[in-house]
Amino acid sequence: MTQSTKSATDAAGGYVTDIPYLFRYHRELNPAIHALMITGEGRTPAFRPHGALTYLELGCGFGLSTLVHAAGNPAGRYIGVDFIPQHIATAKGLAAAAGVTNVEFIELSFADLAHHPLPDCDVIAAQGVWSWVDAANRDLIIRFVEKKLRSGGVFYVSYNALPALAPIIPAREIMWSAFRNAAGPTSVKIDAALARVREVMAANSTYLTDNPRASQMLERALQSSPNYLAHEYFNATWDAFYHADVANSLRPAGMSYLASAHILSNMDRANLTPDTEQLLAKIADRTERETLRDYFLVPEFRRDIFVRNLAPAVNMDATLFAMKFAGLANPTDVDSIAGITLLGEIKPPRAIAEAILRALMRGPASADDLANASECRGIGRAELYDVLVVLTAMGAAEPAAPEATLTARKAIADRLNPVLWNYAIHGDTISVNLSPVTGGGIAVPQVDQVFLLARYRGEDPVAFLQRTFGANVEGDLAAGYTHFLGYRLPLLQRLGIA
Ligand SMILES: C[S@@+](CC[C@H](N)C(=O)[O-])C[C@H]1O[C@@H](n2cnc3c(N)ncnc32)[C@H](O)[C@@H]1O
Incomplete structure (x- = not known):
């Protein structure tokens, strides 16, 4: 090994740097999801998810999640760091093309974090990093969180989990x-x-x-x-951790585990038999309980939210019942809404879910609002809130961003989404668009993005699809577009994407 190769490898800590990653969007990185979980666990978030927060993603890859969340919250300051130059150059290019000005992408290794002027943060996120970097880099991440995360702030960290792996x-x-x-x-x-x-x-x-x-x-x-x-x-490190390993390494920095950002994983009823619930209820220590719980849920991948200086829990019902949610599914989709756990397929209560989705067609609503909606007559606020969260866990609802600032978000979404649609036609794996209604990313299939791009350019969508994908498109395209017009487009319009 030559000296220069050796030092490049050492700097990377054995991480591969000669081949880029993929475009990935993760709703679990959205501060709005963190705030929902914090409130649901009986605390007042120390930051406003649609306010002037400071957010930093460590190892942001192409930065799609950070970019979408920045665009969805123009009042916040968003930063993505990564040491692969192509990742940062592409992320900067996307942000510039869409005119998203409240995001910075910085080419920086974790080793250099301490030497770069970075602000104190309300949320620090590390998605797909912890298990893939060596112990020295994990330590650098902990040091950074310790130095830069504000009290009450979130450290989101995902990792390969034991015992499943x-x-x-x-x-x-x-x-x-x-x-x-x-x-x-x-x-x-x-x-x-x-x-x-x-x-x-x-x-x-x-x-x-x-x-x-x-x-x-x-x-x-x-x-x-x-x-x-x-x-x-193919990084030199591919480690798996018990939850206790991660919780114990973060505790000296004042971090306590709050919940999973994968909402369905938190729901005991959906994941555990009554016997297991009883067994776990006997374990007073939270870290031990959460670690043992993984012997029953067996997640291969954990998405943990840790909070710095976590306050004791109080009753937050009034705040929860006032939180507004947007519908991400048509009421006629209700039978296809489900979550898969080890107990099998979990479905929301059909009649209540359908009533909620019908009411949400008029726009975002809280459990308090829904209790007064004609569709939901006779259903209590607590039950409405529970089903809203179940729908959110299953991807059929999402916390809504404040209506008062919708116009600013819509202007940015109208610039960002066409940039994303352009990537979609080139076969890149961008399968998400920004909803100004939620301030977060919404999954939009590639074919729908192609239709949206054609409409945006004033071209005939069927001819455009045919021309773009040629022989690779199968089926009756005209019928596909008619279905899109009658079924998908109204939903995308309600979400401000079309
Ligand atoms: C699996 S990718 C995840 C990317 C992104 N968070 C996502 O979920 O799409 C891990 C990222 O961490 C970055 N990374 C790994 N080690 C790093 C280091 N020492 N300093 C900075 N970035 C690093 C890699 O370049 C890569 O983009």
Whole structure:
């Protein structure tokens, strides 16, 4: 190894830097989701999710989540840092093209965080970072959070979780050892690793037969893009942690676990049998309880919200019942709204969910508002609030941003979304648009984005789709567009996207 290669690798801590990641949007990074969880857990958030907060994402990749959330909250200051130049250049380009001026993307390694002037933060987020960087970099992250996170602020951190990942660790080792022993750039070494996986699978490895989840992981790896694989499996570090490992490492910085940002994971009734609930209820220590809970939920990936100097819980019902939510689904979709847990498919109570979604067609509403809506007559506020949260957990509702500032958000969404639609037609994996109604990202399928772009450009959407994708488009395009007009477009218009 030459001296210059060695120092580049050392600076990266074994992280791959010669191949970019993908565009990914994560609603779990949205401060509005953090504020919902903080309030739901009986505390007053120390920041206003649609106010003058300061937000920083460590290892932001192409920065899509940070960009969308900045655009959705023009009063906030948003910063994304990452050490891969292509990530930062692309993120800056997107922000500039859309005229989003309250976001900064900074090319910076975690080692240099301490030497760069950065503000105190209300939210610091690290998505897809903790398990993939070495212990020295995790320590740098903790030091940064300790120095820069305000009291009451959120540290969001996601990571590979134990015990669920335990049987899968040796499967990654098959890929990693072949990768490590191959020569050349990352893409060539990945090919060598995948070739080894095919050989091992064809030879009927006893380990893989005994561990079907490990086989499934390798099957999925064989179908994945090199960009995903490089960042998921081929960094020198690929660690999994018990919740207690992470909670204990953050405790000296004054951090306490609040809840998962993956809302469905918090719902005991949806995830645990009554016997398990009773067993866990006996455990007084929160860290021990949350760690043991993972032996029943077995999440492979945790998305934890930690709060600095967490205050004792109080009754927040009045605030919760006044929180407004937007509907993300048509009332006629009600039968397809579901969440999957180990207990099976969980559905919201049908009649109440349908009544709520019908009322939300007029615009965002709180449980207090809904209690007075004709569709929801006779349903109590607490029940309405519970179902609103269940719908939110299942992606059919979302906290709404304040109506008073809608016009400013709409102007920015009208600039950002066409930029995102343009990426969508080039096959990039941007599958999200900004809703000025929620101030967050909403999943919009690629074909709908192509229709929206054609309408925006004043072109015939069917001809445009045909021209853009040629022989790759199947089915009756005119019928597809008619369905879009009657069914998807009104919803996108209610969300301010179209
Ligand atoms: C798996 S990607 C996740 C990207 C983004 N958070 C997302 O969820 O889409 C991890 C990111 O962390 C960045 N990263 C890893 N180690 C880093 C370091 N030491 N300093 C700065 N960025 C780093 C990588 O460049 C990569 O973009």
